[in-house]
Amino acid sequence: MVELSSIKAGDSLPSFTTPPVSRLTLALYCGASGDHNPMHVDIDYARAGGSPDVFAHGMLSMGYLGRLLTNWVPQARIRDYGVRFTAITQVGEAITCSGSVTEVFEADGERRARLTLQTTNQNGQVKLAGDAVVAIS
């Protein structure tokens, strides 16, 4: 966890990289999340629809990126967290979660930090582009 009083614009959150996304990863996420869309787990269904393979749930990567936040501050401090799904995450890709502080500001009687967040694959391609606001006082 970060020392809250020290947070300032420009700070980076400690990044991490997941193991490559496997079919098992997707099967586990399918069951645990309740998102049973066959596009993510059934290659026969995916091929019948014209896709070469299954691909990852966007919300799996949003879950990874949520870990970046809760590694950094207690979850109760997260005020807002959003992402745009800009590219599909494919089987075999290792996902790096990273973020930084863009500004520190005051709202609703507390100090808050605004963050920019992203997931990228091993080639640096951005998959999720996100932002968050966390309370720091």
Add this chain to the structure above:
Amino acid sequence: MSLDTKYIGHTFAPFSVDVEKGRLKFFAKAIGQTDPVYSDEAAARAAGHPALPVPPTFLFCLEMDAPNPGAIRDLLDLPVPKVLHGEQRFSYRGMAYAGDTLTFQQRIADIYAKKGGLLEFVVRETRVTNQRGEHIADLHGITVVRHG
């Protein structure tokens, strides 16, 4: 524009979902969450939580536990193979925990098109409250329909 904008403002019947601790442990495993606060009740209590906390994105999963998770798709007659998740946002008002019963109130906030109708967007807003009527979060999701 093939989606009917008359459904802007449509509200769905609210539904309630129980937060099960076993499901939270399974979800922690699925997203590679190794922080014991999310899978070990003793660690959660030591961190000041009354039970295992619902992690930031799991509210979206609970929303999919609706009696009919395809209610919006059915109402708008969305073509499933052309549908993508475009954006997702959570605004948090309080924490939720294993053992809670959460109520989801969904509303279609907007329907619009871009690129001459090649892309259509459905904006869904969901208010989440707990068994004490406390406001837990608002979810904001955008579904994209790709034509052509």
